[in-house]
Amino acid sequence: MKRLFLLLSLCLLCACSQNAPSEAPVPTESSAPAIDVTPLLGKKVQVTETTEAYRLQDGELLPAGSFPAGALLDLSQEAQGDKIALRDSDLLVSGAAVSDSGRYYRIVNHLLPQPLSLTTAESYTLEDEKGHAQYQGNGEAVYDVYLLPAEEDPRYGVLFQNRLLYLPESEVTATSEVSRSEEAGEDLPVLMYHFFYDAAESSPDDGNYLEKEEFREQLQYLQDNGYAALTMKETLYFLQGRALIPEKSVTITIDDGDPSVHTYAYPLLKEYGTNATLFLICGWQPAEMPWELWEMREAGIEMQSHGFLTHQGGCSYGHGGLLTCMDFDEGVEDTIRSFEYCDGGYVYCYPFGDVNEHARSIIETAGAKMAYTTENGKVAPGMDLLTLPRVRISGGEGLEAFAAKIR
Numbered sequence: 001m002k003r004l005f006l007l008l009s010l011c012l013l014c015a016c017s018q019n020a021p022s023e024a025p026v027p028t029e030s031s032a033p034a035i036d037v038t039p040l041l042g043k044k045v046q047v048t049e050t051t052e053a054y055r056l057q058d059g060e061l062l063p064a065g066s067f068p069a070g071a072l073l074d075l076s077q078e079a080q081g082d083k084i085a086l087r088d089s090d091l092l093v094s095g096a097a098v099s100d101s102g103r104y105y106r107i108v109n110h111l112l113p114q115p116l117s118l119t120t121a122e123s124y125t126l127e128d129e130k131g132h133a134q135y136q137g138n139g140e141a142v143y144d145v146y147l148l149p150a151e152e153d154p155r156y157g158v159l160f161q162n163r164l165l166y167l168p169e170s171e172v173t174a175t176s177e178v179s180r181s182e183e184a185g186e187d188l189p190v191l192m193y194h195f196f197y198d199a200a201e202s203s204p205d206d207g208n209y210l211e212k213e214e215f216r217e218q219l220q221y222l223q224d225n226g227y228a229a230l231t232m233k234e235t236l237y238f239l240q241g242r243a244l245i246p247e248k249s250v251t252i253t254i255d256d257g258d259p260s261v262h263t264y265a266y267p268l269l270k271e272y273g274t275n276a277t278l279f280l281i282c283g284w285q286p287a288e289m290p291w292e293l294w295e296m297r298e299a300g301i302e303m304q305s306h307g308f309l310t311h312q313g314g315c316s317y318g319h320g321g322l323l324t325c326m327d328f329d330e331g332v333e334d335t336i337r338s339f340e341y342c343d344g345g346y347v348y349c350y351p352f353g354d355v356n357e358h359a360r361s362i363i364e365t366a367g368a369k370m371a372y373t374t375e376n377g378k379v380a381p382g383m384d385l386l387t388l389p390r391v392r393i394s395g396g397e398g399l400e401a402f403a404a405k406i407r
Contacts, residue, residue, distance in 0.1 A: 037095035051097035207394035279349035335366035
């Protein structure tokens with residue numbers, strides 16, 4: 001009996017040895033623990049560590065590049081196992097390499113493509129405006145050109161996830177002319193607003209006050225008639241002659257930073273997904289940006305300068321904002337402080353709209369790239385970027401008058 005048991009044990013051992021692989025199995029993607037990516041679908045996520053990007057080709061996921069830690073991505077609702085597709089892109093990223101950013105805004109491009117495409121080098125980097133890498137591409141790629149390079153910024157602008165990113169001119173191997181059909185705008189109305197109110201609660205002091213339902217009508221008109229509301233950066237690129245804009249475009253500016261903007265205008269801007277820029281009198285705000293302004297900025301409303309403590313008179317000739325006659329160095333310091341409060345401001349709105357060569361020189365020295373007055377008119381490439389006009393929108397004028405002003 002003992003001999004029989006021993007014989008059977010030896011046979012089993014031999015059989016197991018013959019069927020065993022010569023080396024341990026190599027883990028495959030399909031054998032990896034499943035990751036539930038459902039909570040991430042459709043979200044804005046942040047890359048947690050440098051990770052590969054993939055492209056689906058002939059049913060196979062192939063490495064296409066990489067994203068650095070901290071990059072923000074918009075995910076689609078489509079997934080391939082544990083890989084999630086990026087919105088407005090043919091790339092996918094591992095669900096294990098990203099986390100919900102908690103942010104909800106989505107950057108939207110309004111610029112038109114140039115009649116030009118480019119071909120990248122085998123290895124290339126797409127950067128944000130400040131030069132931080134956002135995507136490292138491996139392999140030659142072709143992109144439509146949305147922004148032409150300039151002497152002060154030798155980079156092309158291309159779209160990535162419907163966001164303008166920048167490609168160094170040195171990493172472009174070829175450009176090709178492309179036929180485009182959409183008409184581009186030749187000029188642009190920059191709309192000027194001030195205060196907002198609810199007719200059920202108060203009455204306007206003057207034409208600078210716009211009833212909230214009148215503002216809604218205007219935003220609805222822009223939406224119904226296919227108008228694009230440009231950002232300040234898009235406006236600047238257009239005026240520099242580097243970018244094309246839709247024939248139907250406006251830029252919305254709101255002076256002073258009155259609390260009524262957050263109460264009445266911001267909910268409507270958010271509802272319609274419309275860009276706007278607040279020109280803040282920065283010295284009239286708390287030292288730490290209040291929550292209301294922070295909330296609007298996080299939602300994509302831009303903050304730019306209306307001066308720090310220069311929104312006042314004081315010139316001996318009896319008229320004109322203080323900036324037109326104050327000490328030059330004090331004016332430069334005031335302007336720089338206002339830009340710092342806006343956390344990277346570069347656009348200036350003259351207090352009271354008053355400007356002379358002295359005031360213009362002050363803000364130019366302080367680093368302003370663009371500045372607005374209250375002179376009436378549209379803007380166009382070739383104008384002085386530091387003395388730009390606007391189109392005043394007054395309360396009670398009616399929708400027909402509004403439509404006429406932006407046409």
